[in-house]
Amino acid sequence: xxxxxxxxxxxxxxxxxxxxxxxxxxxxxxxxxxxxxxxxxxxxxxxxxxxxxxxxxxxxxxxxxxxxxxxxxxxxxxxxxxxxxxxxxxxxxxxxxxxxxxxxxxxxxxxxxxxxxxxxxxxxxxxxxxxxxxxxxxxxxxxxxxxxxxxxxxxxxxxxxxxxxxxxxxxxxxxxxxxxxxxxxxxxxxxxxxxxxxxxxxxxxxxxxxxxxxxxxxxxxxxxxxxxxxxxxxxxxxxxxxxxxxxxxxxxxxxxxxxxxxxxxxxxxxxxxxxxxxxxxxxxxxxxxxxxxxxxxx
Numbered sequence: 635x636x637x638x639x640x641x642x643x644x645x646x647x648x649x650x651x652x653x654x655x656x657x658x659x660x661x662x663x664x665x666x667x668x669x670x671x672x673x674x675x676x677x678x679x680x681x682x683x684x685x686x687x688x689x690x691x692x693x694x695x696x697x698x699x700x701x702x703x704x705x706x707x708x709x710x711x712x713x714x715x716x717x718x719x720x721x722x723x724x725x726x727x728x729x730x731x732x733x734x735x736x737x738x739x740x741x742x743x744x745x746x747x748x749x750x751x752x753x754x755x756x757x758x759x760x761x762x763x764x765x766x767x768x769x770x771x772x773x774x775x776x777x778x779x780x781x782x783x784x785x786x787x788x789x790x791x792x793x794x795x796x797x798x799x800x801x802x803x804x805x806x807x808x809x810x811x812x813x814x815x816x817x818x819x820x821x822x823x824x825x826x827x828x829x830x831x832x833x834x835x836x837x838x839x840x841x842x843x844x845x846x847x848x849x850x851x852x853x854x855x856x857x858x859x860x861x862x863x864x865x866x867x868x869x870x871x872x873x874x875x876x877x878x879x880x881x882x883x884x885x886x887x888x889x890x891x892x893x894x895x896x897x898x899x900x901x902x903x904x905x906x907x908x909x910x911x912x913x914x915x916x917x918x919x920x921x922x923x924x925x926x927x928x929x930x931x932x
Contacts, residue, residue, distance in 0.1 A: 642869030646878040649862035654885025656855050657728035658893050660720045663847045665840055667720045670848065671713060672834040675826030677852020682820040685857065691817045701810055705818050708806035709825030711799045716826075719796035726789025728890035729898060730772060732883045733906045734793035737765055739916045741801035749805075760922030761912040768908030775901040815864045823856060876917035880910065 660670055686692050697705070722731035740762050746752035773790055803822075810818055840848060867875055887906075890896045898906070915922060 638869045639871075639874070642866040643874070643878065645862040646866035646870060646875060647881060649859050649866060650878060650881035651885050652855055652859045652862075653882045654732075655889055656851060657723050657732065657886055658889050659847050659851050659855070660723055661728075661894075663840065663844050663851075665838070665844065665848070666835060667717055668830055668833045669835055669838065670720055670851070671716045671826060672830040673848040674716070674851045674856060675713065675823040675830065677849050678823040678856030679820065679827060679852075681853045681857025682816060682823060682860065685861065686814070686816050686820050689814070689816060691814050691820075697813055697817065701813055702821065704806050704809050705813070705821040706825050708803045708810070708818070709822035710829065711802040711806065712822045713826040713829055715796045715799035715803065717796075718792045718799065722789045722792035722796065724789075725785040726793065727896045728894070729887045729896060729906070730786075730902065731789055731793040731796075732886040733909055734769065734772065734790055735797050735800070736883050736913055737769070737794070737909060738797045738800045738804070739913055740765060741798050742804055743916070745801055745805045750808075757920075757922045758916065761915040764915075764922075765909050765912035768905040768912065771901045771905030771908065775899045775905070816860060819856070819860045873918055876914075879917075880914070883910070 660667075663670055665673070683692075719731060719735055722735075725731075726734075743752070743754060743758055743762075747754050769790075773787065807818065866878075870878075887898075914920070
């Protein structure tokens with residue numbers, strides 16, 4: 635492994651570990667979902683504004699009006715994604731919500747087929763079917779940790795909605811090639827501040843510990859994480875980036891178990907394994923099945 639790849643691996647690993655802990659911060663903050671996302675965007679904007687300024691990205695002409703409009707639309711999608719995912723945590727658990735959320739690649743494939751004319755191969759359909767089977771196992775499992783059946787099902791649906799909006803944001807990013815990713819992230823969080831300011835409850839401000847949790851989500855889970863993630867993406871080959879991205883759901887599952895004691899049902903574990911296998915197959919372009927070899931003739 636080259637020095638650049640080694641540095642990228644460390645950056646990607648830290649970024650995914652940071653991402654894996656965000657569920658704990660959301661639940662421990664004691665704030666409504668709207669407040670959590672608003673303050674994440676506000677603190678994240680502070681961090682990313684400083685970063686973009688230091689990198690020389692805050693100047694006229696670096697983006698066109700069309701690119702800015704697309705980035706804003708992507709920001710609307712990414713903020714909707716955060717709202718739905720954070721709302722899913724207390725209903726279906728961090729573990730289940732994060733696993734279901736990681737079906738985003740299949741949503742992106744569907745959007746590509748609908749709007750870009752990209753071909754859906756039999757291999758992709760096979761991995762999609764496997765992921766769907768995993769989803770069925772998760773949905774039909776008995777919820778644990780005091781969650782009711784209705785809440786559990788709603789949590790799964792919210793996580794699916796979050797995955798869809800993340801895919802929309804990623805889809806929008808296809809039209810932003812050449813735009814500094816840190817600047818795109820800044821537009822996203824500024825869009826979130828404007829979107830959620832009318833809905834944030836400024837009468838229910840957090841205590842000292844609550845402020846620390848919200849600031850951490852903005853400065854660390856948004857500002858620092860973006861720096862590490864984009865640095866890693868620039869240094870690593872795609873297959874290694876895809877492999878290291880699985881640290882995120884695994885870390886979330888461990889946090890959920892250690893912090894909240896959530897025990898997974900056997901069918902949930904099997905369903906999660908099927909989804910992970912399907913996403914891995916999609917990321918690495920693996921064959922879902924092998925064609926039979928023709929019989930040898932003597």
